[in-house]
Amino acid sequence: MPPTRQTASPGLETPLQFVKGVGPQRAALLARKELHTVADALFFVPHRHEDRTRLTPIRALVPGAVVTIEGTLGGVSPPPPGRARQPLQAMVTDPTGRIIAIWFGQRYLVKTLQRGQRLVLHGKVDRFRGALTLRVEDFEIVESDGEDDRLHTGRLVPVYSTTEGLTQRPLRRLMWNIVESYAHEVPEMLPEPIRLRRKLPGLADALRSAHFPESETALAAAHRRLAFDDFFLLQMGLAILRARVTRSRGIAMNPPGALVRKLRPSLPFALTRAQERVWGEIREDMASPYPMHRLLQGDVGSGKTIVAALAVLTALEAGHQAAIMAPTEILAEQHYGTFHRLLEPLGLEVTLLTSALKPKERAARRAALAAGEIACAIGTHALVREGVAFKNLGLAVVDEQHRFGVHQRARLRGKGERPDLLVMTATPIPRTLALTLYGDLDVSVLDELPPGRQPVKTVSRTETKRAQIYTFLRDQIAAGRQVYVVYPLVEESEAIDLKAATDMARQLQEGPFRDVRVGLLHGRLGSEQKDEIMRRFKAKEIDLLVSTTVIEVGIDVPNAAVMLIEHAERFGLSQLHQLRGRVGRGPWKSYCILLTSGSPSEDAKRRVDAMTETNDGFRIAEVDLELRGHGEFFGTRQSGLPEFRVASLPRDTAILEDARKEAATIVATDLELRVPEHRELRHQLLARWRGKLDLASVG
Numbered sequence: 278m279p280p281t282r283q284t285a286s287p288g289l290e291t292p293l294q295f296v297k298g299v300g301p302q303r304a305a306l307l308a309r310k311e312l313h314t315v316a317d318a319l320f321f322v323p324h325r326h327e328d329r330t331r332l333t334p335i336r337a338l339v340p341g342a343v344v345t346i347e348g349t350l351g352g353v354s355p356p357p358p359g360r361a362r363q364p365l366q367a368m369v370t371d372p373t374g375r376i377i378a379i380w381f382g383q384r385y386l387v388k389t390l391q392r393g394q395r396l397v398l399h400g401k402v403d404r405f406r407g408a409l410t411l412r413v414e415d416f417e418i419v420e421s422d423g424e425d426d427r428l429h430t431g432r433l434v435p436v437y438s439t440t441e442g443l444t445q446r447p448l449r450r451l452m453w454n455i456v457e458s459y460a461h462e463v464p465e466m467l468p469e470p471i472r473l474r475r476k477l478p479g480l481a482d483a484l485r486s487a488h489f490p491e492s493e494t495a496l497a498a499a500h501r502r503l504a505f506d507d508f509f510l511l512q513m514g515l516a517i518l519r520a521r522v523t524r525s526r527g528i529a530m531n532p533p534g535a536l537v538r539k540l541r542p543s544l545p546f547a548l549t550r551a552q553e554r555v556w557g558e559i560r561e562d563m564a565s566p567y568p569m570h571r572l573l574q575g576d577v578g579s580g581k582t583i584v585a586a587l588a589v590l591t592a593l594e595a596g597h598q599a600a601i602m603a604p605t606e607i608l609a610e611q612h613y614g615t616f617h618r619l620l621e622p623l624g625l626e627v628t629l630l631t632s633a634l635k636p637k638e639r640a641a642r643r644a645a646l647a648a649g650e651i652a653c654a655i656g657t658h659a660l661v662r663e664g665v666a667f668k669n670l671g672l673a674v675v676d677e678q679h680r681f682g683v684h685q686r687a688r689l690r691g692k693g694e695r696p697d698l699l700v701m702t703a704t705p706i707p708r709t710l711a712l713t714l715y716g717d718l719d720v721s722v723l724d725e726l727p728p729g730r731q732p733v734k735t736v737s738r739t740e741t742k743r744a745q746i747y748t749f750l751r752d753q754i755a756a757g758r759q760v761y762v763v764y765p766l767v768e769e770s771e772a773i774d775l776k777a778a779t780d781m782a783r784q785l786q787e788g789p790f791r792d793v794r795v796g797l798l799h800g801r802l803g804s805e806q807k808d809e810i811m812r813r814f815k816a817k818e819i820d821l822l823v824s825t826t827v828i829e830v831g832i833d834v835p836n837a838a839v840m841l842i843e844h845a846e847r848f849g850l851s852q853l854h855q856l857r858g859r860v861g862r863g864p865w866k867s868y869c870i871l872l873t874s875g876s877p878s879e880d881a882k883r884r885v886d887a888m889t890e891t892n893d894g895f896r897i898a899e900v901d902l903e904l905r906g907h908g909e910f911f912g913t914r915q916s917g918l919p920e921f922r923v924a925s926l927p928r929d930t931a932i933l934e935d936a937r938k939e940a941a942t943i944v945a946t947d948l949e950l951r952v953p954e955h956r957e958l959r960h961q962l963l964a965r966w967r968g969k970l971d972l973a974s975v976g
């Protein structure tokens with residue numbers, strides 16, 4: 278076997294500590310930024326560039342503008358002792374005027390800033406008590422150091438993310454050294470034809486320009502190149518995973534369809550056109566000898582469960598087992614109830630597996646599954662535990678799949694011999710963006726809600742309206758509806774929040790809702806208690822359910838038509854949308870009341886506005902993506918996919934499309950990247966996917 282080729286030049290692997298001008302102390306600071314080697318540093322691109330050929334004179338500043346100025350520091354006033362949260366202030370003057378510079382949350386700067394220093398400051402101009410202020414986003418102290426000046430003035434100057442003890446100028450100087458000494462060693466990974474076709478600069482050039490560009494054009498080209506690489510490596514990996522699936526042999530399940538035919542007339546509704554279409558797509562996948570690998574995307578309430586049930590019946594009729602995994606116990610219980618109701622009349626047994634089972638019962642159920650005595654298992658991630666085995670798993674369904682990582686998905690699939698996989702999600706993602714996360718899946722979309730659904734009327738209210746809101750809730754209950762009152766529960770303050778929810782339930786029961794039945798549901802209850810509460814709510818023995826976000830996903834109680842969300846400002850947008858999806862599931866007019874308190878942040882206001890403006894999950898997802906940025910939106914870390922170094926969505930969507938097409942052409946001809954021109958690509962791919970791809974013949 279030939280030795281693994283060392284593609285990367287050894288210089289790139291140099292620990293930063295040994296780079297000229299670094300040393301152990303600075304290396305420790307750099308490590309805080311996850312920068313350990315020269316290669317890390319090269320890809321640590323500035324978060325912006327500043328055109329230092331154009332500084333704004335202080336006299337020309339107007340409130341609202343984001344500007345860069347240069348001036349001399351007057352007196353510095355730190356926040357008074359014990360008021361650490363107050364900002365640090367200093368007067369800055371230039372020949373044209375003066376302005377108060379303000380720093381928030383950076384008390385330590387007291388030690389750095391001194392009267393008489395020259396500074397370049399970047400930030401937003403504001404007016405406070407009649408005086409002009411600059412809210413500083415970043416700044417640097419100008420010290421003339423001879424020939425280095427050309428790095429810091431009169432050009433497009435990189436501005437890096439700094440950390441305490443590591444300021445802008447020395448960091449910039451260090452980056453200059455590294456780029457000058459090592460950028461040329463970075464091996465080109467993109468095959469030449471792609472680079473030419475997409476008009477992308479070479480990698481070494483792109484890195485140089487990403488840090489110290491000669492022009493705006495060079496900077497833009499560098500960004501395109503680096504973003505392309507991010508997407509390309511992601512898409513390559515996804516395309517490889519996908520090609521492996523579609524080329525491997527799976528289970529062909531193509532029974533006559535007797536069970537599905539028996540089930541249909543027992544449903545209280547006819548499937549929507551969208552459900553029929555998606556079911557057709559799934560059935561075809563199942564019948565084919567290749568493993569199905571399909572994402573079913575449908576807004577909350579679009580009826581995904583019944584589609585999954587048809588797939589389950591098909592697997593069972595074909596003589597295989599099926600498993601359905603849900604992210605919460607409450608949802609697993611609900612699915613168990615639904616499937617039990619649907620399957621039992623057909624003589625099929627369903628079993629439930631959660632962590633809440635007593636050991637003896639768990640062992641019995643596991644044994645029955647392993648022996649193939651039970652055909653269908655529903656559960657939480659308890660399903661993918663070691664020790665759970667199936668006799669012949671043919672279909673794995675993952676509900677609310679955004680709550681799981683790729684590993685759990687893979688582990689469920691691993692419980693069988695290449696079973697068909699159906700993953701379902703109510704987090705709608707703009708189509709092009711679905712490609713980043715789900716590029717290894719086929720996508721079906723339920724783009725139609727069952728008939729008769731009315732959009733949920735959503736309003737935003739403040740504390741002053743509480744009495745009227747309660748009157749409204751009571752009227753709704755009197756009219757026969759049920760109500761959710763949702764409390765936020767954030768982990769950091771779980772105990773306090775839990776108490777708030779508990780107190781609220783008691784106060785409601787003892788006060789304004791004396792004459793109705795109030796229930797309380799939260800994650801800390803034992804699973805038997807949780808079941809009991811959900812059972813009573815479904816059976817209409819509880820009128821008003823105070824709950825934490827444990828009801829966020831999947832819960833389906835059509836008679837519950839009203840939801841009051843307390844502290845709506847504390848929830849994320851997609852979370853609000855998921856919560857709202859619990860109502861509007863029946864023929865009644867439904868309502869969602871967002872109660873905000875305090876003075877919500879700008880972002881919180883935009884979230885609440887988006888909710889009151891639209892019920893469309895796709896529109897909500899777009900706003901959410903804008904507000905949160907792609908990293909958080911996709912939960913990249915949780916998903917287990919490689920993270921982007923430079924690319925950003927939705928900004929770079931067009932580049933993503935290009936990268937996807939190019940990845941597809943390569944995978945079509947050289948799936949395992951064996952040809953010499955793809956060597957470096959292969960090397961980079963393995964590095965970025967950190968073992969999750971292991972290409973067939975490494976080394």
Ligand code: ADP
Nearest residue numbers: 546547548549577578579580581582583727833
């Ligand atoms: P989700 O897609 O959010 O998982 P569910 O599968 O829970 O949605 O379905 C929501 C509700 O709509 C359930 O009460 C279900 O019985 C009902 N439902 C599903 N399909 C239809 C249909 N074609 N017509 C009427 N009601 C339907």
Ligand code: MG
Nearest residue numbers: 581582676831
């Ligand atoms: Mg669901």
